[in-house]
Amino acid sequence: MVDVTADAGPDLADLPGAVSRTSAFPRLRYMGSKYRLVPHLAGVFAEVGGTSALDAFSGSGVVSYLLKALGYQVTANDFLHFPAAITEATVVNQGVTLTAEDIAAICGPAADDRDFIQRTFEGLYFTAEDRRFLDSAWSHVDQMTGAKRAMAISALVLAAARKQPRGVFTVTGLRYDDGRRDLRLPLRDHFRERAAGYNRVVFDSGQPCAALTGDVFDVGPQAFDVVYLDPPYAPPRDDNCYIKRYHFLEGLSTYWRGQQIMPQTRTKKLAKRYTPFSYTRTVTGALRRTLAQFRGSVIVLSYSSNAVPDVATIETLLHEVKDDVQIRPVEHTYSFGTHAAARRRTAREYLFIARLRTQRSHCPLPPGTKPICWPGLGRSSLPGRSVRTSDVPVSESGDAWGDTGGFAFNAAAK
Numbered sequence: 540m541v542d543v544t545a546d547a548g549p550d551l552a553d554l555p556g557a558v559s560r561t562s563a564f565p566r567l568r569y570m571g572s573k574y575r576l577v578p579h580l581a582g583v584f585a586e587v588g589g590t591s592a593l594d595a596f597s598g599s600g601v602v603s604y605l606l607k608a609l610g611y612q613v614t615a616n617d618f619l620h621f622p623a624a625i626t627e628a629t630v631v632n633q634g635v636t637l638t639a640e641d642i643a644a645i646c647g648p649a650a651d652d653r654d655f656i657q658r659t660f661e662g663l664y665f666t667a668e669d670r671r672f673l674d675s676a677w678s679h680v681d682q683m684t685g686a687k688r689a690m691a692i693s694a695l696v697l698a699a700a701r702k703q704p705r706g707v708f709t710v711t712g713l714r715y716d717d718g719r720r721d722l723r724l725p726l727r728d729h730f731r732e733r734a735a736g737y738n739r740v741v742f743d744s745g746q747p748c749a750a751l752t753g754d755v756f757d758v759g760p761q762a763f764d765v766v767y768l769d770p771p772y773a774p775p776r777d778d779n780c781y782i783k784r785y786h787f788l789e790g791l792s793t794y795w796r797g798q799q800i801m802p803q804t805r806t807k808k809l810a811k812r813y814t815p816f817s818y819t820r821t822v823t824g825a826l827r828r829t830l831a832q833f834r835g836s837v838i839v840l841s842y843s844s845n846a847v848p849d850v851a852t853i854e855t856l857l858h859e860v861k862d863d864v865q866i867r868p869v870e871h872t873y874s875f876g877t878h879a880a881a882r883r884r885t886a887r888e889y890l891f892i893a894r895l896r897t898q899r900s901h902c903p904l905p906p907g908t909k910p911i912c913w914p915g916l917g918r919s920s921l922p923g924r925s926v927r928t929s930d931v932p933v934s935e936s937g938d939a940w941g942d943t944g945g946f947a948f949n950a951a952a953k
């Protein structure tokens with residue numbers, strides 16, 4: 540199934556180019572986003588090679604986009620709808636952009652008199668004018684199809700996320716205002732800027748890609764050379780419910796069609812989507828099942844030191860399906876809060892590479908591969924150091940789960 544040879548694989552010679560391209564990816568503030576780990580992930584993917592890759596928990600879409608930039612045939616999957624809209628627009632789409640006329644139409648007068656968003660979310664999110672814009676924009680989006688529609692939905696979703704305090708819809712009302720431009724800009728203007736941002740990252744990789752909306756256990760049965768796993772591990776405290784935080788984006792991406800709003804909730808959120816990865820009782824079994832499902836592929840797995848199960852258990856689970864398991868630790872310092880007393884905490888991200896000895900890539904980095912620059916990261920060498928679990932100091936303090944890949948931290952390859 541897996542035939543990782545010297546000829547197959549991503550375009551190693553242009554690794555810095557792929558990372559640089561990915562740095563322009565429109566940034567969605569998303570719990571667990573691996574935006575900051577892109578240079579490290581690029582190094583790992585380049586090391587493992589292969590032609591086809593699955594990003595099984597695609598979230599913000601940044602890793603799927605990196606895989607496309609590296610030259611893989613990418614399949615992106617997430618059980619929410621808005622991640623699929625984003626990967627449909629940026630990964631599957633190889634050339635369609637929103638024209639000035641498309642953007643003007645979406646920002647112009649409404650094509651019909653729909654008012655679902657205005658009625659349902661009055662007094663909860665955004666201004667009356669912003670909500671009117673969202674209904675009106677959708678009256679045009681509904682006339683679009685394919686990649687154009689996905690581009691428009693992605694720009695609407697990102698506009699709404701940027702305008703909402705901290706990007707999460709657990710808070711309502713307009714009281715929170717720290718003066719940032721993003722919170723004051725009308726959604727219509729946000730949309731124009733976000734549309735331009737998505738237009739800038741459309742490119743033709745020459746490789747067919749796909750975007751799926753579904754449970755990870757329903758992916759298959761096709762074989763992938765590389766499978767990237769970044770599940771929502773169970774946090775020891777708090778919860779990691781994506782619907783609770785991003786229900787408005789999920790609803791907006793489908794105009795709430797086929798979605799069930801819980802009318803009695805203060806935030807008018809959608810019904811919770813169960814996932815076994817989010818509970819300490821079920822996460823280990825879910826991981827074991829996922830690893831067995833993709834046992835034929837090289838597995839690259841992200842893991843944070845704040846999660847359950849612990850790092851040793853993860854390694855044991857990987858050894859159940861692979862005889863060659865490596866760990867690359869990446870140190871982060873997270874900043875929490877916006878005030879001066881914001882706590883700084885250290886959490887550790889791990890990248891596991893699990894394969895059979897026979898799946899070892901024969902395509903090392905080309906001589907002279909340059910260090911990669913990444914906004915906020917400084918310079919990072921590739922590839923990361925390879926260590927055994929016993930070498931890795933585990934259990935850093937703090938709970939970075941709520942803002943993994945947050946917006947104010949430094950990371951360095953160990």
Ligand SMILES: C[S@@+](CC[C@H](N)C(=O)[O-])C[C@H]1O[C@@H](n2cnc3c(N)ncnc32)[C@H](O)[C@@H]1O
Pocket residue numbers: 569570571572573574595596597598599600601602616617618619622753754755756769770771781814815816
């Ligand atoms: C840690 S996030 C992935 C972040 C992503 N790698 C990024 O860089 O933005 C985990 C994702 O898994 C998705 N998810 C949770 N349970 C799932 C399941 N059973 N099947 C598919 N996707 C699932 C969530 O919707 C969420 O987007």
